[in-house]
Amino acid sequence: MCIDDRTRRDFFKTAAAAGAALTGVQALAAPSAAHAQEATAGFGEKVALTDVRVFDGQNLTAARTVVIDNGLIGVSALGARTIDCEGAVLLPGLIDAHIHLQDVDTLAALAGHGVTTGLDMACFPPSLVTSLRRRRGLTDIRSAGTPAVAPGSPQSRLPTFPASGVVNGPDQALRFVQQRIAEGSDYIKIIVDVPGLSEETVRALTTTAHAFGKAVMAHATYAATVDEALDAGVDMVHHVPLDTALTAAAAARYVAGGAISVPTLTMMEGFGALGIPGLSYAAAEDSVAALHRAGVRILAGTDSNLTPGIPVQPAFGLSLHHELELLVAAGLTTREALGAATYLPAQSFGLRDRGAIRPGYRADLVLIDGDPLADITATRAVRRVWAGGVEVPAAA
Numbered sequence: 510m511c512i513d514d515r516t517r518r519d520f521f522k523t524a525a526a527a528g529a530a531l532t533g534v535q536a537l538a539a540p541s542a543a544h545a546q547e548a549t550a551g552f553g554e555k556v557a558l559t560d561v562r563v564f565d566g567q568n569l570t571a572a573r574t575v576v577i578d579n580g581l582i583g584v585s586a587l588g589a590r591t592i593d594c595e596g597a598v599l600l601p602g603l604i605d606a607h608i609h610l611q612d613v614d615t616l617a618a619l620a621g622h623g624v625t626t627g628l629d630m631a632c633f634p635p636s637l638v639t640s641l642r643r644r645r646g647l648t649d650i651r652s653a654g655t656p657a658v659a660p661g662s663p664q665s666r667l668p669t670f671p672a673s674g675v676v677n678g679p680d681q682a683l684r685f686v687q688q689r690i691a692e693g694s695d696y697i698k699i700i701v702d703v704p705g706l707s708e709e710t711v712r713a714l715t716t717t718a719h720a721f722g723k724a725v726m727a728h729a730t731y732a733a734t735v736d737e738a739l740d741a742g743v744d745m746v747h748h749v750p751l752d753t754a755l756t757a758a759a760a761a762r763y764v765a766g767g768a769i770s771v772p773t774l775t776m777m778e779g780f781g782a783l784g785i786p787g788l789s790y791a792a793a794e795d796s797v798a799a800l801h802r803a804g805v806r807i808l809a810g811t812d813s814n815l816t817p818g819i820p821v822q823p824a825f826g827l828s829l830h831h832e833l834e835l836l837v838a839a840g841l842t843t844r845e846a847l848g849a850a851t852y853l854p855a856q857s858f859g860l861r862d863r864g865a866i867r868p869g870y871r872a873d874l875v876l877i878d879g880d881p882l883a884d885i886t887a888t889r890a891v892r893r894v895w896a897g898g899v900e901v902p903a904a905a
């Protein structure tokens with residue numbers, strides 16, 4: 510499948526529409542007795558959460574009942590154990606659109622803070638990703654695996670960095686993309702910063718990934734490298750510039766190309782605080798304001814990592830709540846910030862079974878105290894969490 514610049518947005522829209530249609534079909538099918546038995550054996554008991562106000566993507570609904578059945582949101586509370594939620598707010602499980610996978614403990618930390626999907630933006634070796642996929646009662650993951658980096662770049666000098674991630678020129682794009690696909694990467698990650706890959710190489714990697722139906726994630730933390738990523742037609746630009754704020758014209762380029770932004774303000778804030786000459790968090794915050802004004806789709810991502818040699822290491826799970834606060838401070842409404850961590854990343858990554866609380870979707874749920882539309886810090890008050898229908902211990 511070849512996805513050129515003009516059709517890329519339609520590709521995502523089609524994926525989202527297909528997801529909605531699929532859900533409609535599933536919602537019509539009542540859970541069978543056989544499913545109910547499986548629920549006990551495989552996915553935990555059937556549970557009815559009563560008296561919850563649900564975030565529906567726009568508002569909080571009136572008090573209602575949400576059923577967890579066989580790992581999914583069910584349609585009938587018949588035979589379910591009831592949990593009285595006393596008017597608390599139920600959010601779809603949160604999605605962090607930028608983490609670096611580490612181990613099972615960090616998946617548990619994500620889940621405990623209500624982050625039930627983690628989208629990895631580079632980790633290695635490939636066996637690490639394999640070992641962390643589809644773990645019952647833990648955060649569900651997608652992964653870029655090994656990123657494409659330039660020879661001599663800081664990433665390439667990390668002790669455990671796989672040699673196959675170093676891309677010497679455009680003629681190695683096919684080799685790189687095919688290796689990632691063979692390893693099971695869900696999308697392709699490209700480090701565009703200085704010293705970075707050449708423009709020709711970034712373009713070749715992007716074109717090749719699209720030819721194989723893979724979305725392209727660019728790392729860019731300077732205004733110039735954001736430009737380079739947009740020139741190449743990447744699907745998402747991760748981070749925002751720390752050197753100089755994106756202008757309205759730059760933001761308009763995101764819109765024209767259908768590019769999505771994952772600002773990772775938590776990470777930018779950490780880097781801004783290091784006192785590196787010429788870099789400031791104000792540029793990052795102003796960039797998000799410009800992107801927001803232009804109508805660019807913005808997703809919540811933290812850059813949580815425990816990678817040796819990286820000077821800023823946001824905490825897994827907890828930092829997503831901080832990211833929501835930073836996005837609101839940069840100009841997003843609370844409703845938009847919640848969308849940036851729920852249905853928007855689900856749509857943007859083609860995850861058709863999550864991001865909303867609907868029959869047939871994964872039972873990824875976060876029960877919180879307080880109204881996050883009135884005050885975004887309410888998401889921190891996590892009372893209970895279900896990951897794929899399995900209740901997990903909420904972080905203290």
Ligand SMILES: [Zn+2]
Pocket residue numbers: 607608609630812
């Ligand atoms: Zn990162």
